[in-house]
Amino acid sequence: MSANEKAPIKAIGEVYLTKEGMTFHEVSEVVCKVTENKAPRNWWIAFFIASSFTGVLGAAIGYLFWQGVGVWGNNAPVYWAWDITNFVWWIGIGHAGTLISAVLFIFRQKWRTGINRAAEAMTIFAVICALMFPGIHVGRVWFAYYMFPFPNQMALWPNFKSPLIWDLFAVSTYFTVSLLFWYSGLIPDLALLRDRAMGMLGRVGKIRRTVYGALALGWRGSNRHWQNYERMYLILAALSTPLVLSVHSVVSFDFATSVLPGWHTTIFPPYFVAGAIFSGFAMVMTLTVITRAVYGMKSVITIRHLELMNKIMLLTGSLVGYAYAMEFFIAAYSGNPYEKYVFMNRAFGPYKWAYWTMITCNVISPQLFWFKRLRTSIPVMFAVSIVINIGMWFERFVIIVTSLHRDFLPSSWGYYRPTLVDVAIYSGTLGFFFTCFLLFIRWVPMVAIAEVKGVLPEADPHAAEETHDAKLEDGAALAPGE
Amino acid sequence: MMTKKRTALLLAKYDTPGQVLHAAEKVRKAGYTKYDVHSPFPIHGMDAAMGLPDSRVGWIVFFSGLTGVSGAYLMMWWMGGVDYPLVVGGKPGFTLPSSVPIMFELMVLLSAFGALFGMLHLNRLPRHHHPVFESETFRSATDDKFFVSIEAEDPKFDVAETKALLEGTHAVVVELVEEPVEEEHAQEHGADEGYHL
Numbered sequence: 001m002s003a004n005e006k007a008p009i010k011a012i013g014e015v016y017l018t019k020e021g022m023t024f025h026e027v028s029e030v031v032c033k034v035t036e037n038k039a040p041r042n043w044w045i046a047f048f049i050a051s052s053f054t055g056v057l058g059a060a061i062g063y064l065f066w067q068g069v070g071v072w073g074n075n076a077p078v079y080w081a082w083d084i085t086n087f088v089w090w091i092g093i094g095h096a097g098t099l100i101s102a103v104l105f106i107f108r109q110k111w112r113t114g115i116n117r118a119a120e121a122m123t124i125f126a127v128i129c130a131l132m133f134p135g136i137h138v139g140r141v142w143f144a145y146y147m148f149p150f151p152n153q154m155a156l157w158p159n160f161k162s163p164l165i166w167d168l169f170a171v172s173t174y175f176t177v178s179l180l181f182w183y184s185g186l187i188p189d190l191a192l193l194r195d196r197a198m199g200m201l202g203r204v205g206k207i208r209r210t211v212y213g214a215l216a217l218g219w220r221g222s223n224r225h226w227q228n229y230e231r232m233y234l235i236l237a238a239l240s241t242p243l244v245l246s247v248h249s250v251v252s253f254d255f256a257t258s259v260l261p262g263w264h265t266t267i268f269p270p271y272f273v274a275g276a277i278f279s280g281f282a283m284v285m286t287l288t289v290i291t292r293a294v295y296g297m298k299s300v301i302t303i304r305h306l307e308l309m310n311k312i313m314l315l316t317g318s319l320v321g322y323a324y325a326m327e328f329f330i331a332a333y334s335g336n337p338y339e340k341y342v343f344m345n346r347a348f349g350p351y352k353w354a355y356w357t358m359i360t361c362n363v364i365s366p367q368l369f370w371f372k373r374l375r376t377s378i379p380v381m382f383a384v385s386i387v388i389n390i391g392m393w394f395e396r397f398v399i400i401v402t403s404l405h406r407d408f409l410p411s412s413w414g415y416y417r418p419t420l421v422d423v424a425i426y427s428g429t430l431g432f433f434f435t436c437f438l439l440f441i442r443w444v445p446m447v448a449i450a451e452v453k454g455v456l457p458e459a460d461p462h463a464a465e466e467t468h469d470a471k472l473e474d475g476a477a478l479a480p481g482e
Numbered sequence: 483m484m485t486k487k488r489t490a491l492l493l494a495k496y497d498t499p500g501q502v503l504h505a506a507e508k509v510r511k512a513g514y515t516k517y518d519v520h521s522p523f524p525i526h527g528m529d530a531a532m533g534l535p536d537s538r539v540g541w542i543v544f545f546s547g548l549t550g551v552s553g554a555y556l557m558m559w560w561m562g563g564v565d566y567p568l569v570v571g572g573k574p575g576f577t578l579p580s581s582v583p584i585m586f587e588l589m590v591l592l593s594a595f596g597a598l599f600g601m602l603h604l605n606r607l608p609r610h611h612h613p614v615f616e617s618e619t620f621r622s623a624t625d626d627k628f629f630v631s632i633e634a635e636d637p638k639f640d641v642a643e644t645k646a647l648l649e650g651t652h653a654v655v656v657e658l659v660e661e662p663v664e665e666e667h668a669q670e671h672g673a674d675e676g677y678h679l
Contacts, residue, residue, distance in 0.1 A: 461500040
């Protein structure tokens with residue numbers, strides 16, 4: 001590639017989204033090789049650990065079903081505890097995937113192409129983890145279908161005025177739409193894997209051709225297809241954008257529509273959405289830093305991608321910090337003694353350790369990203385992303401448990417402690433999440449190959465003509481026939 | 483046993499998006515209608531170069547969304563307001579404001595199904611047996627090469643003439659693609675269409 005070809009891009013101040021001078025074929029190679037080569041040893045070690053925790057999850061849930069929800073630490077007055085904390089935490093993590101794939105697409109942020117596939121996969125696995133908790137919290141799980149508008153033997157329909165039913169519809173719609181979005185984005189890349197498997201010998205080649213071939217639906221890169229495909233992608237993005245905002249708003253309604261001091265606030269929907277994006281980006285960061293290092297994706301997922309994500313974390317972390325401050329202000333300004341008490345109790349009561357952990361992790365730690373050197377340092381961003389995930393878990397714990405543990409009457413005060421089963425189920429969902437993610441990076445292209453190719457400079461059909469003109473200006477002799 | 487074959491299409495391969503864009507324009511201007519462009523990613527400006535009308539996916543999504551939102555309204559109105567009104571907090575069995583979240587969610591859900599399945603329907607996918615897959619060269623269409631295909635069913639199609647046209651568009655390779663035909667169908671098709679080899 002000549003220097004001239006790059007000139008127009010630099011002239012208008014744009015930056016490369018991949019390593020400079022990457023070709024279409026190199027993008028295919030870098031990404032597809034991961035699914036074609038043998039898994040590295042570290043993958044097996046990680047998979048062994050993660051799937052062991054998935055086993056723990058299965059055992060703990062089995063025990064829970066056998067014994068009932070009494071094996072959890074939830075009891076009067078704290079009837080919602082880790083289960084709902086984990087539910088909200090996992091759903092929030094999922095939201096970054098949709099934000100990256102849909103919202104940034106609508107805003108034409110081309111840098112999203114490096115990370116959107118993995119982020120969308122993360123969304124799907126996180127939402128599965130989230131959906132487990134309301135499912136197992138109902139106690140008698142064999143009646144879980146009562147939540148659906150399905151004619152049961154009591155001829156009773158769900159109460160559609162309840163935010164918990166809105167939540168069921170919101171989260172299951174969210175899961176389905178995320179899955180459709182992810183799969184539709186995968187179709188061209190699965191076709192690439194199918195075509196690469198054409199020359200492969202033996203049984204592996206045959207299995208790959210069959211499986212990827214079936215899943216690629218006979219995609220042949222036809223422009224007549226691309227036209228409908230691009231329109232569909234735009235529409236799915238346009239639908240997912242309000243959807244992701246609605247989902248976490250509805251999750252916050254579970255709390256905000258109650259009359260409990262500490263929950264009954266109008267700031268909850270935007271505050272929950274900001275927190276969700278914040279924690280989700282932190283999880284994307286954790287996963288991206290690891291996978292790009294392990295699989296040599298540094299040419300596709302550049303430090304610039306990571307820096308931009310850190311900027312989003314700085315913004316949403318500060319929004320969350322603002323919401324924390326505003327909750328206190330409104331409690332003081334309301335003049336309501338119960339409201340004031342709940343917030344003083346949150347910061348200085350028996351759960352103050354959780355409150356200040358939350359403040360340190362969520363408000364203070366992202367402020368490091370004001371400095372470019374820290375924002376572009378891999379160890380710093382990796383550490384901060386984990387700290388933020390811990391902090392966001394504590395945020396939900398603080399909101400739920402501190403608001404519940406001291407009821408209006410001191411006779412109904414209590415102190416919640418988790419049991420071993422609580423811990424086993426939570427760590428089990430982490431294991432399940434990582435198991436799914438590891439299987440994903442093993443078998444599915446973890447970068448949206450077609451989309452990355454589309455944002456390379458060579459993808460512009462006029463790129464070559466500009467070179468042509470530049471050559472003329474330089475006075476270079478044209479080859480005959482050019 | 484020899485399987486009979488018939489000409490399915492002519493395939494031209496290009497190295498850059500710019501070349502294939504100009505080739506597509508040339509093919510359209512020559513009056514072909516049953517032709518297509520294949521690329522590993524959507525090429526900017528290709529729809530205009532091929533003279534394609536606007537995509538109809540939006541209409542499918544619009545009507546699926548409308549079905550979702552009205553279906554949700556009717557469901558909650560009938561279940562909560564007519565069939566078994568539940569009195570919770572002294573409130574009426576059915577109210578519009580509390581129904582908005584579920585109406586919105588079902589609108590999004592059905593629209594998303596409409597978008598994906600509408601796209602697949604308009605593209606006539608899944609289809610695993612297209613004649614382009616007979617070509618080995620074509621395997622790079624999902625990787626880094628660009629193709630124009632002109633189907634033998636196009637009224638203007640003529641092996642020699644069409645080949646000459648494609649060769650004049652900076653194509654790297656121009657290839658004749660044949661597809662196998664089953665014995666009993668071979669004669670009918672061959673006789674009908676007149677380009678049986």
